[in-house]
Amino acid sequence: MTLINGLPAHVLLVHVVVVLIPLTALALVTAALWPRAARRLGPLLPLLALVALAAVPLTTHAGEWLERHVESDALVRRHTELGDGLLPWALGLFALAAVVWWAGRRAPAEPGQGGGLSWSGLPVRIVVGVLCVAVSVGAVVDVYRIGDSGAKAAWHDAYSKTATGSEHGGS
Template structure:
């Protein structure tokens, strides 16, 4: 995918990544630390993570097309390099979202009931919570860094630092 209505697809697809990766990260942390939330979210959590995961390579491929169609620039190259690092974070969000969903699904709804795995066991919840928090923070920080570098690449020489006189607009 390269163009959508005459606009570079990357410019449009990036909004999906910028919204869904942090949203997935937040939902994952809440679900990992609060089993009742995980049960309420149900399959929505891994589905959200899957859409976020799929959107990353689509956006990256569209960005690579765009990179070949703009003037060679160090800021654009830096943005592309950073963008290539988001896929492992998105994959981590998806894997952990699937684990949290599966564990909450197979755990008893109430403490003390038999059946299912011991999702309520404190050591398991701590490990999954810490991993979820680490991957969520890493993914959000990476999205921020990529977005910041993309904004700098797109706007670094397009805006004047001083006000333009009214007659020159």
């Protein structure tokens, strides 16, 4: 997918990534630190993470097409390099979302009941929680850095720093 309705697909698909990666990260941390949230989210958590994961290579592919159709400069190359690093973070979000969902499924609804993985065990929750927070923060920071570099690449010489005196904005 390279064009959508005549526009480069990357500029549209990027919004899916910019929304879904932080949303997945937030849902993951919430579910990891609050087992009741994991049970309530159910399979929605890994499904959300899967859609976010799938959006990353689609957006990257569309971005590679766009890169071949714009003038190359250091800002575009930097954005491309950063963009290539998001897939491992998205994969980590998905893997942890699957673990949290599975553990939430297997955990007893009430403390003290038997069954499944000991999700309520403090050491397990701490390890999974720390991993979820670390991967989530890494993914969100990476999305920010990629987006910031993309905005700089797209806009660095595309506007005037002083008002142009157009008929709609002046006094």
